[in-house]
Every structure is written in structure tokens, then in C-alpha cells.
Amino acid sequence: MTAEVTLLRHADVLVLGGGPAGAWAAIAAAEAGADVVLADKGYCGTSGSAAAGGNNLWYLPPDPALREAAMDAREAIAGRLTERRWMERVIEETYHQIGRLAGWGYPFPVDEGGVERRGSLQGPEYMRRMRRKAHRSGVRILDHHPALELLATPDGTAVGAAGIRRQDGGGRWEVRAGAVVLATGGCAFLSGAFGLDVDTGDGHLMAAELGAELSGMEFSNAYALSPAYGAHTKGLMMQFASYYDEAGRPLELGDMGTARQAVARLLADGRQVLARLDQAPPGLREAMRRSQPNYFLPLDKAGIDPFTQAYPVRLVMEGTVRGTGGLRVVGEDCATTVPGLYAAGDVATRELITGSVSGGGSHNGAWAISSGTWAGAAAAAFATRGEGRARSRPAGRAGLRPHGPATGAAAEVVRAVQDEVLPLDRNYFRTAAGLRRSLTSLDRLWTDVAAHLSGEGRGALRARQAAAMVAHGRWMYRAALARAESRGMHQRLDRPEADPRLARRIHVGGLDEVWTAPEEPKEAVA
Amino acid sequence: MIEIVSQERCIGCDRCVEVCPTSVFDTGPGGIPVIARVQDCQTCFMCEAYCPVDALFVAPQAEPVEPGSPLRDEAYVTAAGLLGGYRKKIGWGRGRTPGALRAVGPDLPRPTPAPPRKEHR
Numbered sequence: 001m002t003a004e005v006t007l008l009r010h011a012d013v014l015v016l017g018g019g020p021a022g023a024w025a026a027i028a029a030a031e032a033g034a035d036v037v038l039a040d041k042g043y044c045g046t047s048g049s050a051a052a053g054g055n056n057l058w059y060l061p062p063d064p065a066l067r068e069a070a071m072d073a074r075e076a077i078a079g080r081l082t083e084r085r086w087m088e089r090v091i092e093e094t095y096h097q098i099g100r101l102a103g104w105g106y107p108f109p110v111d112e113g114g115v116e117r118r119g120s121l122q123g124p125e126y127m128r129r130m131r132r133k134a135h136r137s138g139v140r141i142l143d144h145h146p147a148l149e150l151l152a153t154p155d156g157t158a159v160g161a162a163g164i165r166r167q168d169g170g171g172r173w174e175v176r177a178g179a180v181v182l183a184t185g186g187c188a189f190l191s192g193a194f195g196l197d198v199d200t201g202d203g204h205l206m207a208a209e210l211g212a213e214l215s216g217m218e219f220s221n222a223y224a225l226s227p228a229y230g231a232h233t234k235g236l237m238m239q240f241a242s243y244y245d246e247a248g249r250p251l252e253l254g255d256m257g258t259a260r261q262a263v264a265r266l267l268a269d270g271r272q273v274l275a276r277l278d279q280a281p282p283g284l285r286e287a288m289r290r291s292q293p294n295y296f297l298p299l300d301k302a303g304i305d306p307f308t309q310a311y312p313v314r315l316v317m318e319g320t321v322r323g324t325g326g327l328r329v330v331g332e333d334c335a336t337t338v339p340g341l342y343a344a345g346d347v348a349t350r351e352l353i354t355g356s357v358s359g360g361g362s363h364n365g366a367w368a369i370s371s372g373t374w375a376g377a378a379a380a381a382f383a384t385r386g387e388g389r390a391r392s393r394p395a396g397r398a399g400l401r402p403h404g405p406a407t408g409a410a411a412e413v414v415r416a417v418q419d420e421v422l423p424l425d426r427n428y429f430r431t432a433a434g435l436r437r438s439l440t441s442l443d444r445l446w447t448d449v450a451a452h453l454s455g456e457g458r459g460a461l462r463a464r465q466a467a468a469m470v471a472h473g474r475w476m477y478r479a480a481l482a483r484a485e486s487r488g489m490h491q492r493l494d495r496p497e498a499d500p501r502l503a504r505r506i507h508v509g510g511l512d513e514v515w516t517a518p519e520e521p522k523e524a525v526a
Numbered sequence: 527m528i529e530i531v532s533q534e535r536c537i538g539c540d541r542c543v544e545v546c547p548t549s550v551f552d553t554g555p556g557g558i559p560v561i562a563r564v565q566d567c568q569t570c571f572m573c574e575a576y577c578p579v580d581a582l583f584v585a586p587q588a589e590p591v592e593p594g595s596p597l598r599d600e601a602y603v604t605a606a607g608l609l610g611g612y613r614k615k616i617g618w619g620r621g622r623t624p625g626a627l628r629a630v631g632p633d634l635p636r637p638t639p640a641p642p643r644k645e646h647r
Contacts, residue, residue, distance in 0.1 A: 041547075042546070042547030042548060042549065043544060043545045043546070043547055045545065046545050046546070046547045046570070046572040046576070047547040048547070051547070051570075051572065052547075052568075052570035052571075052572060056634055106626070107624045107626045107627040108626070108627075109626065109627050109628055109629050109630045110630075111630045112630075117630055119633075120629065120631070121626070122616060122625060122626040122629055124572065124575050124616055124618070125616065125624060125625070125626040126626075143544065144549060166549060167543070167549065192568060192569075192588050193568075194568050194569050194570045194571075195547075195568060195570045196568070197547075197548055197566070197568040198547050198548065227586070229586065229587045229588065230569060230586045230587055230588050231568065231569055231588040232569070232586070236631070236632065236634060237632075239632070239634075240632075284632060287630055287631055287632070288631055288632060290625065290628045290629055290630070290631065291629040291630060291631020291632070292629075292631060293612070293615035293616055293625060294571065294612070294615075296615075297571065297586070297611060297612055297615055298569070298586030299586070300611070301585065301586040301597070301608060301611065302586045302587075361634060362634060458549075
């Protein structure tokens with residue numbers, strides 16, 4: 001990367017990513033007295049899955065019985081990978097912070113019984129308020145400043161980041177800081193799912209270049225239903241769906257849990273599946289429209305009434321956004337294994353609260369709020385200790401500083417990764433043989449990327465994103481190979497049952513050489 | 527994907543250039559935004575939500591629509607009330623009630639546990 005530095009800032013805490021996790025982190029750090037810069041790839045307020053999609057929240061009033069029941073329900077499906085203590089903390093923190101959001105003026109609705117409903121947030125409204133609050137807290141926001149690499153001291157402490165100013169001529173920006181919060185989201189491999197194209201796993205790659213470890217990367221194959229022509233992966237309304245084949249015959253697919261897998265099987269086999277929300281009680285339909293306009297708007301525009309007309313669906317890959325894998329956190333403050341580097345939101349593993357099943361649509365939203373708040377406060381405290389003010393070096397490699405002649409084309413790399421990770425018959429339905437085949441391709445691709453891929457201006461971001469996706473794909477499939485069983489969203493056709501010896505998390509890491517290691521089992525796993 | 531920037535309605539404020547999370551627009555001649563990188567559009571409708579004069583139309587398709595499609599025809603889209611549709615739905619803009627205030631929808635269903643698997647020993 002050769003661009004001249006055209007913007008240099010100093011801060012106590014640098015937050016990368018301006019979705020909910022980044023915004024909560026920036027606010028928490030500022031409230032702890034830190035001078036904060038938040039840099040977003042796009043625009044803080046519209047960037048990320050929450051702004052586009054909205055959030056239901058794991059929101060529970062302080063009623064012990066209610067909270068116990070909610071934790072029990074999640075543990076029953078989460079594959080024994082959760083930790084009760086983390087669930088309790090997230091529920092409590094989310095409840096507290098949502099109370100503050102109400103105080104900042106978020107217009108929570110009141111139901112017919114006069115009760116304010118705080119368990120769901122509309123994305124644009126939520127993130128517009130979060131931006132305003134961050135701004136009023138003194139956070140300096142840099143929009144359209146994608147980060148490409150971390151800055152690190154010789155001993156490997158994260159002390160800032162650098163990237164490009166994509167709407168200002170593509171010059172280089174650098175922020176030197178006392179600590180860094182990564183809130184860059186998960187990775188959806190540019191599948192097109194609405195709101196998720198900013199989520200290309202850039203933060204995971206930057207962290208791994210400083211030796212950060214990941215966990216749960218086998219739980220990275222979340223797919224969600226959208227209209228076949230579009231990319232609007234809204235799940236909530238599908239609870240009212242009936243499914244039909246191409247001839248309009250009803251498909252008997254069982255309840256919601258089994259229906260998803262049956263739909264995936266049919267689509268993987270090249271069949272057409274149509275959905276119609278005919279199970280929605282007529283009296284509820286107007287309320288459904290009001291609660292999630294972004295489910296209905298794309299259908300309205302296409303001239304489809306989903307209550308009366310069946311529309312073809314497809315499954316769109318949402319990777320580790322709706323999946324659960326990500327950077328391993330090693331403390332209650334969301335510290336990563338890299339000093340000075342904290343992880344918040346979807347870039348971090350969410351196994352602690354949702355295990356092997358998707359946290360999309362409630363748990364992930366609560367996690368963003370909680371982990372953001374903890375990471376922001378911890379980063380502020382770390383920065384005050386002043387360990388990170390030493391000399392620093394830029395740490396980016398693959399896609400940024402190739403070690404051979406620059407010849408690669410990012411678009412080709414992206415297509416090659418997508419060929420391995422998007423198809424249902426490779427990633428939703430996994431086999432050891434298929435995973436090995438994909439890994440052979442992805443490993444070769446990585447060697448190539450590390451040697452040759454780079455770009456200038458906006459092209460630098462595209463190259464870096466492509467490199468991040470290759471890395472993500474390799475961690476995902478290496479972990480999937482190590483988990484020689486089926487558990488939660490990770491379904492292995494060749495190992496259809498759960499293996500009790502694998503009721504533990506699997507760590508993964510490395511770039512040129514990818515490694516996996518099962519976590520030591522806890523005493524007395526239930 | 528983004529299909530229409532209404533030359534008639536656009537006031538050249540360039541809010542869409544600023545808020546588009548994937549930076550699809552560039553500022554064009556006279557401050558009117560141009561669709562510079564349509565393939566980066568992720569059909570999230572955020573530009574529609576932020577446009578203060580309802581000058582934008584994002585078609586629901588994840589790929590550009592056919593050249594003859596009515597969803598490329600500003601007159602059709604305007605007559606159908608689709609310009610700026612998302613902003614209206616979420617209740618943004620002068621004199622409107624925020625949509626969030628009326629968003630009492632169905633609850634999440636209780637997740638169904640996966641069919642019990644025998645754990646072999």
C-alpha cells in the first residue's frame with residue numbers, strides 16, 4: 001500500500017465499525033472519559049445488518065423466572081456450548097442499556113394493553129439514534145473510512161489502524177490509539193443479502209495478522225430465506241408461511257425447525273419452492289406490515305401480496321453474521337488474545353450465549369449492545385494505562401502487501417471463494433470429502449492471494465475484502481472438518497449424529513498455516 | 527437495486543452519496559448524484575429512507591431489472607407512489623409519525639429444538 005497519509009488522528013480508543021456494536025462501544029468508551037474515533041467502512045447509521053434489517057432483541061425484564069426460562073430454552077437447542085454466566089450478563093446488560101436508549105428518545109411502541117414494547121428495534125430509527133448519541137458523547141465519526149490494517153507495537157499490542165478515504169481520493173488515513181475495538185461485523189461473503197455486503201470479515205483478518213484466535217467458525221453457515229428475485233432475508237414473518245412446489249402443491253415440511261432444512265434440501269436439488277404467509281391470522285396482518293415494513297416493501301414493489309400469492313424463495317448465505325463463530329474472547333471485557341484489541345458484536349464469537357444455533361433475530365442484537373458496552377469501557381481503561389504509545393508498524397499483509405509481483409484480480413478471487421462457500425450442497429450440507437476438496441481450492445487461493453493480490457484506491461479495499469473472505473472460508477471449513485459430527489447449524493451428512501466428546505468449543509487460527517484445537521472440556525459438563 | 531434518481535425531484539443535497547453504506551453514488555455535474563457503482567448496491571433501501579425529497583427508487587430485485595421494465599420508468603413508479611416508498615413506510619419526514627412507534631408485531635416464535643439426536647457413547 002503506497003498511498004500517502006492524508007489524514008492522521010490520535011485518540012485514546014479507536015472503534016472500527018459503526019453498526020450497533022461499534023456505536024455502543026464508542027459511547028461506552030467516551031462515557032469512560034476516553035477520546036474516541038469511530039471509523040466506518042460506510043456510514044455510521046446505515047452500515048451493517050441491524051440498520052438495514054432491524055433487530056429483535058433478547059430482551060427480558062428482571063423477572064428471575066422469565067430469564068431462567070429463556071436461558072433454559074436456548075440451552076436446550078444450543079449444543080452445550082453456551083455459558084450460563086455470559087447469558088445472565090448479556091440479558092442484564094441489554095435490559096439496562098435498552099432502558100437508556102428509551103431515555104435517549106427511541107420511540108418504542110405501546111401495545112393495546114398500554115405496555116411499552118421494547119423487544120424489537122426498527123433498524124433505520126435505531127441506528128440514526130445511535131449515531132446521534134455517539135456524536136453527542138463527543139465521538140469523532142469518520143464515515144467511508146474503511147480500515148485495511150491494524151497498527152501494532154513490536155510486542156504485538158494493537159495501537160491503531162489505517163485504511164483508505166474512499167470518498168476523498170482514496171488517500172491513506174491513520175489513527176494512532178491506546179486501544180482498538182473491532183466491531184466490523186461477521187462475514188457474509190458478498191452474497192448480496194441486504195445490509196450484509198459491508199460484512200466481509202475484514203476485522204477477523206486484521207486481528208489474525210496479530211495472532212488473534214477464533215472460535216466456533218464451523219457455525220458459520222447460516223442461510224436465510226428471501227424472495228428468489230431479491231435479497232431480503234427477513235425471518236420473523238416466515239413463521240406464518242406455508243410452502244408449495246412448482247406446481248402449487250402444498251409441501252408437508254413439518255414445523256419451523258424441520259421446514260428450513262427441508263426447503264434447503266429441495267433448493268439444493270434444484271427444485272423450486274414457493275412460500276405464502278397463509279397461516280397469518282387476518283387480524284394480525286396490518287400489524288405485521290407496520291412492524292416490519294422492510295419485509296413487505298420489496299414484495300409490494302414487485303406487486304406480490306404475500307398473504308394471498310405464493311412467491312418463489314431462495315436461501316441466501318449469511319455466514320458468520322447470522323451464524324455464531326468469530327474472534328475468541330478471553331475475558332468478561334471482550335478482550336481478544338491480542339493485547340489492546342477488543343471484539344464487539346458479530347466479529348466476536350457468540351457461542352457463549354447461543355452455542356451452535358443462529359443468534360440471528362434476537363441474541364446477536366443483545367450481544368452487540370452488551371459486548372459493545374463492555375469492549376468500549378475496557379478499551380478506555382486499557383488506553384489509560386498507556387501501554388500502547390510506543391513505536392508501531394502496519395500489520396497488513398495478504399491483499400495489501402503481496403510478497404510477489406502484483407497480478408491478482410479481486411473480483412476473480414471473490415468468485416472463487418463464493419464457488420466454495422455459497423452453494424447449499426457444499427456448505428449447508430457438509431461432508432468431510434467436500435470440505436477437503438474446498439479446502440484444497442481455498443488453500444491454493446490463499447497462497448496466490450498472499451503472493452500477488454493488491455489494489456489502489458477503492459481497489460485496495462476490494463483486494464483486502466477478497467483476502468479476508470479467503471481466510472474466513474479456510475477457518476470455517478477447517479473447523480467444520482475438525483467437528484466430525486453434526487451439531488446445531490453445522491450438519492455433516494457423513495456424521496449425522498452428535499458426538500458427546502465434541503460438546504466443547506473448537507478454536508481455530510492462523511493464516512498461512514491454519515490450525516484447530518478443541519477447547520479443554522470443563523469439569524462436569526452437563 | 528437502485529434504478530432511478532429523479533432529475534426532477536433531486537435537489538442536489540448529496541445525502542445519498544453520504545449515507546449509502548456501499549458508496550454506490552458519486553456527486554455528478556451540478557451536484558446531482560450519479561449511480562457510479564450499481565453492482566455494489568445491496569438493495570437495502572437506506573438511500574430512499576434518507577432522501578429528503580423522495581427522489582430515489584430502489585427496485586426489489588437483487589440484479590438490475592430488464593431495460594423495458596416499468597420499474598425503470600419514472601412516470602410509472604411515480605404514479606404508483608413508489609418513489610421514496612421506504613421513507614414513508616418508516617414514517618420519516620415532516621408531519622409523519624415514526625413507524626417505530628406503531629411497530630407492535632408478532633413475537634418471535636419459541637425456537638423448536640432440533641429433533642433429538644442419539645448421542646452415541
